[in-house]
Amino acid sequence: MGENNMKSSNCKANGLDSNETKTPFLIGVAGGTASGKSTVCKRIMEQLGQADMDHTLRQVVSISQDSFYRELTEAEKAKAAKGLFNFDHPDAFNEKLMYDTLTSILEGKKVYIPSYDYRTNSVDHDNQVVIYPADVVLFEGILVFYFPAIRDLFHMKLFVDTDSDTRLARRVPRDIKERGRDLDQVLIQYMTFVKPAFEEFCSPTKKFADVIIPRGADNTVAIDLIVHHISEILRPGSTANTTSFLPLNRRPREH
Ligand SMILES: Nc1ncnc2c1ncn2[C@@H]1O[C@H](COP(=O)(O)OP(=O)(O)O)[C@@H](O)[C@H]1O
Numbered sequence: 001m002g003e004n005n006m007k008s009s010n011c012k013a014n015g016l017d018s019n020e021t022k023t024p025f026l027i028g029v030a031g032g033t034a035s036g037k038s039t040v041c042k043r044i045m046e047q048l049g050q051a052d053m054d055h056t057l058r059q060v061v062s063i064s065q066d067s068f069y070r071e072l073t074e075a076e077k078a079k080a081a082k083g084l085f086n087f088d089h090p091d092a093f094n095e096k097l098m099y100d101t102l103t104s105i106l107e108g109k110k111v112y113i114p115s116y117d118y119r120t121n122s123v124d125h126d127n128q129v130v131i132y133p134a135d136v137v138l139f140e141g142i143l144v145f146y147f148p149a150i151r152d153l154f155h156m157k158l159f160v161d162t163d164s165d166t167r168l169a170r171r172v173p174r175d176i177k178e179r180g181r182d183l184d185q186v187l188i189q190y191m192t193f194v195k196p197a198f199e200e201f202c203s204p205t206k207k208f209a210d211v212i213i214p215r216g217a218d219n220t221v222a223i224d225l226i227v228h229h230i231s232e233i234l235r236p237g238s239t240a241n242t243t244s245f246l247p248l249n250r251r252p253r254e255h
């Protein structure tokens with residue numbers, strides 16, 4: 001199905017005529033490294049029957065903040081290869097690209113997201129992912145609530161709160177198997193940057209969350225409640241309208 005058909009089917013599902021563009025419901029999912037953010041997003045999509053669907057037809061999409069790491073200089077790349085670059089500091093991200101992409105998504109536009117290669121610590125511009133307009137967009141990452149302008153864009157904010165020992169125990173094998181790291185590198189990076197930056201930049205953003213999800217994807221009750229809420233938004237004939245999805249600071253003034 002083409003892009004226009006997709007937009008029209010989404011609009012129908014929400015009681016809009018095909019010329020109206022719907023503002024997607026934007027959900028931020030924050031939490032420490034390996035807390036289960038992407039697994040929680042995956043569960044939400046699975047329960048909504050969206051996981052194994054053609055991506056052009058999805059009503060719910062999930063995007064990782066890791067796609068918005070900034071390009072490194074050659075000197076920074078050399079440090080990163082030894083686990084000596086701080087990827088957990090807000091300065092490691094391209095905040096403007098993140099903001100511009102999310103605002104385009106909120107305007108109902110199709111956007112292109114770079115993929116990220118953890119093995120080379122670089123953005124892969126040759127493999128961009130197309131994000132088609134959707135009804136619900138999940139944006140997950142360690143610092144999605146850190147930047148005030150970006151934080152204000154979310155309609156709902158979730159914080160995945162998993163014990164730090166569990167997170168480290170999950171991060172070590174993941175980084176070795178999936179991100180091409182060796183044990184020393186993972187542990188040095190964790191103790192030098194990841195843990196202190198979590199305390200300084202990520203953990204304090206928990207206070208902005210609407211819902212805190214203890215134990216991540218193991219917390220099936222929390223996930224069921226969130227899925228129920230999203231289902232209501234997707235329900236055909238839902239009373240939710242375009243402006244009611246807008247963050248407070250972007251809604252037109254009522255007279
Ligand atoms: N509830 C869980 N039980 C066991 N392993 C899990 C659970 N949640 C996540 N994992 C594993 O932990 C690692 C990190 O999970 P992930 O969802 O990618 O975290 P994040 O997106 O927060 O970095 C992955 O290897 C994942 O398969």
Ligand SMILES: Nc1ccn([C@@H]2O[C@H](COP(=O)(O)O)[C@@H](O)[C@H]2O)c(=O)n1
Nearest residue numbers: 032033034066087088118121141142194
């Ligand atoms: N080149 C990179 C980029 C990021 N990281 C680490 O990834 C973590 C964030 O991703 P999660 O899936 O774990 O949330 C973050 O803690 C960075 O340290 C990296 O190691 N290399």
